[in-house]
Amino acid sequence: MKMSKKLFLIFGPIIAAVILLLTLFFIPVSIQNISEGTIQRAALSQSPKVFRGMAVKKAAFSKNYVPFFGSSELSRMDSLHPAVLAQKYHRNYRPFLLGAPGTQSLVHYWGMKGIDDKLEGKKAVFIVSPQWFVKGGIAPVVFNYYYPKPEIVKWLLHAKNNRMNRYAAQRLLELSADHSSVESKGIARIAAGHPLSSFERTYLTLKSNALDREDQLFSTVSLNNRVQTISRNERFLPKAYNLKQLDKVAYTLGKEHTTNNQFKVDNRFWDKRLKHNYKKLAGKQKNYNYTDSVEFSDFQLVLNQFADKNMNALFIIPPVNERWSEYTGLSMPMLRNFVKKIKYQLNSQGFNNVVDLTDDGNKAYFMQDTIHLGWRGWLAADKYINPFLTKKQPKVSYKINNYFYSKKWQQSQSFTN
Amino acid sequence: MINLQPYENPMYFIYLFVALLPIIIAMLYGKKLHWYQTIISFVFLVLAFGGVKWHEGIALIAYIIFEMVLIGAYFYYRQKVNQTWVFCSAVVLAIIPLIIVKVTPAVYGHPSLIGFLGISYLTFKAVQMIMEIRDGAIKEFDPWLTLQFLLFFPTISSGPIDRYRRFKGDYERKPDPQKYLQLLDKGVWYIFLGFLYKFVLAYIFGTLLLPNVGKMALTYGGISWWLVAYMYVYSMDLFFDFAGYSLFAVGISYLMGIETPMNFNRPFCAWNIKEFWNRWHMTLSFWFRDYIYMRLVFFIMKKKLIKNRITIANVGYLTLFLIMGFWHGLTWYYIVYGLYHAVAIILCDVWLRYKKKHRSKIPSNRFTKLLAIFITFNVVCFSFLIFSGFLDTLFFHNIATLK
Structure with missing residues (x-):
């Protein structure tokens, strides 16, 4: 009997752990109730766990949170940042920041996939960075860093055979590092227009359960806490919303923070990111081209999703700091062409709320650094965001055109209405 | 397949x-x-x-x-x-x-x-x-x-x-169930310790921290605090990854009744570089000791090629670590890594001889012991920075530009 006792001491804890883990992962009941405080923290955290998770987003979008899609500019949290303005002036919405360095159209598309039902008829703000539209679109490493596994698994179980799904699956295959898992086999089937096998379906249903559980349990653990940052930044703002006074505040703050360099970029950004190597970057962007990119079709996925869910989105195209673009040689005619192209893609399909700020790159303290909106830039954006979100908007009607998924459009240089 | x-x-x-x-x-x-x-x-x-x-x-x-x-x-x-x-x-x-x-x-x-x-x-x-x-x-x-x-x-x-x-x-050997139970117990423990090392700690250091620290070090270029951080993070990753892997191999061997020797014995607690090599990748260093160092030293003594015992030992160290360097790969940083360790061990021997002679004058207490561990740890981490090849990227192939 001694042996069995010893064996129990060796394997007992493992068996107990395995049983606990399996129950936790596979019981198909939701465990957690997400509090208002957690939603607020998640909305400001810009954490990949939140982007790829579904539980918090679902909770948030059932309330008054509005998705703000974008990338690194969303982390420029000065006093005029949309999250600060919404809170200070007690607006009827709160931004849910969906964007961090490197998040481009594909990340946003997948970020919406698992929460379909909560997006129906919602409004959204979408900041389109021209810098996304490089030849190859999002870099594979970046995409894999944000890899939206829970969404992909959920989507696989429901994906119909249409152009959007085939294109999305094709892009996943191109970008993903994983080629042997059951998921990637399923993705390959969708890309080829075939249904899943019954084994894949069962496996993915179980997997989806486990991923949901992981999401509910862990996606809100140890998030960046920016709630304080937002409150701290409120102090500088006038009591009542007054554009003239706000512009003054933005001007003063901008001036205070851009004292140590000739490009008028934020001092800290300069010290950390540019001071050491800006000399190497002179003239380096002369040949940059944002008009020939797979990103246009990735962006079409987002538009397709907006249309499917009857969402109404405000698109904002930020400028480039003019002192910087002159230094690096970035071509302004090329940038204007980009705006024309993206506007054509938007307008021709019925997306008419487009704000083009690309001519404002020379305004003082408009940009917080080289390519990211800041103080007066955020305020300029708010002039459109505020009425769009607080006032009732006319009903949307879209005509999705699959031409925008084609190579031809990605490369196209003729795009006049 | x-x-x-x-x-x-x-x-x-x-x-x-x-x-x-x-x-x-x-x-x-x-x-x-x-x-x-x-x-x-x-x-x-x-x-x-x-x-x-x-x-x-x-x-x-x-x-x-x-x-x-x-x-x-x-x-x-x-x-x-x-x-x-x-x-x-x-x-x-x-x-x-x-x-x-x-x-x-x-x-x-x-x-x-x-x-x-x-x-x-x-x-x-x-x-x-x-x-x-x-x-x-x-x-x-x-x-x-x-x-x-x-x-x-x-x-x-x-x-x-x-x-x-x-x-x-x-x-x-015919297995003895009671003895095997002990092996099983240890084997399972090693495997789970390996999980902690490889899937938790090595993941934190290697997958979460290392790429970011590396990027910052490349952005700053040259010698920066980020490079120092890179050195420590890389060292931790190297240890937990390899030690975790070794624990798996040893643990699984135990389950099969084979007592494969351990590879690591708290190497970062070593108080000098010699002791470090008795604790780090032990089966490799013992292999090099038994089949290269000892044989070379015996050969030199037998043929009376060199008289001085200290010189013989030093030639042995240089040979051993140079071969180890070449074995890692034919790049400058592996070879420098080998030379660095040979020099470190030779200096360590010089110090040990000096200490023996002046035993009464050199204090030895808890503080000096901790200091010895601290110095050894840093000497070793620096060698891993060389070993990582990161200096090669940093000094000769740094193409970090801003996006």
């Missing part, structure tokens, strides 16, 4: 445990299932070297045939004659495949066709056998057992490096 890399993910352990279950049960009843063990070894070898890696599988088979013939031929020769040049030729022949695999990427810029995962460790085992055959320590040639030893699958890809005679003892 599927390909399963050893210890790559938690699923591998589940398959492995299921496969090992009959062996475990039999051992608890005091029996060994040699034939079954051979079958599952074969299956796991096919899983590791089949599928997309089939070309490595072919290379492995060819390599094994070559080494088996070599060891067998040398054994039969040695029973009759013992000439040094034949022995030397046998050793050279045994390491030629490894040399080709190490030199090819440096010369041609692509991996060699005859390479496969774990060729170094197999070569260490083969050379060891040839040397012990010459010493007369291995008295019979058992092809089947040699094959089992060389291809013991838990340690095939990265060690620890076992010794033939020790392995033979474990393999042939």
Whole structure:
């Protein structure tokens, strides 16, 4: 009997752990109730766990949170940042920041996939960075860093055979590092227009359960806490919303923070990111081209999703700091062409709320650094965001055109209405 | 066909445990299932070297045939004659495949066709056998057992490096259930400690921290605090990754009743560099000690090439660490890494001799002990920074630009 006792001491804890883990992962009941405080923290955290998770987003979008899609500019949290303005002036919405360095159209598309039902008829703000539209679109490493596994698994179980799904699956295959898992086999089937096998379906249903559980349990653990940052930044703002006074505040703050360099970029950004190597970057962007990119079709996925869910989105195209673009040689005619192209893609399909700020790159303290909106830039954006979100908007009607998924459009240089 | 890399993910352990279950049960009843063990070894070898890696599988088979013939031929020769040049030729022949695999990427810029995962460790085992055959320590040639030893699958890809005679003892011994229970207990503990090391700590250091710290260090360029951070993060990653892997290999061996030697013994608690090498990648450093350093030192003394004992030891260290450097690969930073450690050990010896002479004047207390550990730790971490190749990227191939 001694042996069995010893064996129990060796394997007992493992068996107990395995049983606990399996129950936790596979019981198909939701465990957690997400509090208002957690939603607020998640909305400001810009954490990949939140982007790829579904539980918090679902909770948030059932309330008054509005998705703000974008990338690194969303982390420029000065006093005029949309999250600060919404809170200070007690607006009827709160931004849910969906964007961090490197998040481009594909990340946003997948970020919406698992929460379909909560997006129906919602409004959204979408900041389109021209810098996304490089030849190859999002870099594979970046995409894999944000890899939206829970969404992909959920989507696989429901994906119909249409152009959007085939294109999305094709892009996943191109970008993903994983080629042997059951998921990637399923993705390959969708890309080829075939249904899943019954084994894949069962496996993915179980997997989806486990991923949901992981999401509910862990996606809100140890998030960046920016709630304080937002409150701290409120102090500088006038009591009542007054554009003239706000512009003054933005001007003063901008001036205070851009004292140590000739490009008028934020001092800290300069010290950390540019001071050491800006000399190497002179003239380096002369040949940059944002008009020939797979990103246009990735962006079409987002538009397709907006249309499917009857969402109404405000698109904002930020400028480039003019002192910087002159230094690096970035071509302004090329940038204007980009705006024309993206506007054509938007307008021709019925997306008419487009704000083009690309001519404002020379305004003082408009940009917080080289390519990211800041103080007066955020305020300029708010002039459109505020009425769009607080006032009732006319009903949307879209005509999705699959031409925008084609190579031809990605490369196209003729795009006049 | 599927390909399963050893210890790559938690699923591998589940398959492995299921496969090992009959062996475990039999051992608890005091029996060994040699034939079954051979079958599952074969299956796991096919899983590791089949599928997309089939070309490595072919290379492995060819390599094994070559080494088996070599060891067998040398054994039969040695029973009759013992000439040094034949022995030397046998050793050279045994390491030629490894040399080709190490030199090819440096010369041609692509991996060699005859390479496969774990060729170094197999070569260490083969050379060891040839040397012990010459010493007369291995008295019979058992092809089947040699094959089992060389291809013991838990340690095939990265060690620890076992010794033939020790392995033979474990393999042939009739298991004692009570003793096996202790092995099982330890084995399971090692595997779970390995999970902590490899899937938690190495993940934090290697996957979460290292890329970010590295990016910052490249952005700043030159010598920066980020480079210092990189040095420590890389060292931690290297340790937890490799120690975790070694714990898996040892733990699985224990479940099979083979007491594969440990590879790490709290190396960062070493109080000097010599002690560090007694605790870091132990089976490799002991291999180098027994089969290169000691033999070279005896050779020099026997032939009276050098008189001074200190010089002999230093020549031994330089040779040992230079060979270790070249073994890691033909790049400047591996070789500098080897030289650095040789110099560190030589200086360590100088200090130890000095300390012995002036024992009364040099304080020794808890503080000096901690200081010694601290200094050793930093000396070692700096060597790992060299080893990482990051300095090469930083100084010669830094293309960090802003996005």
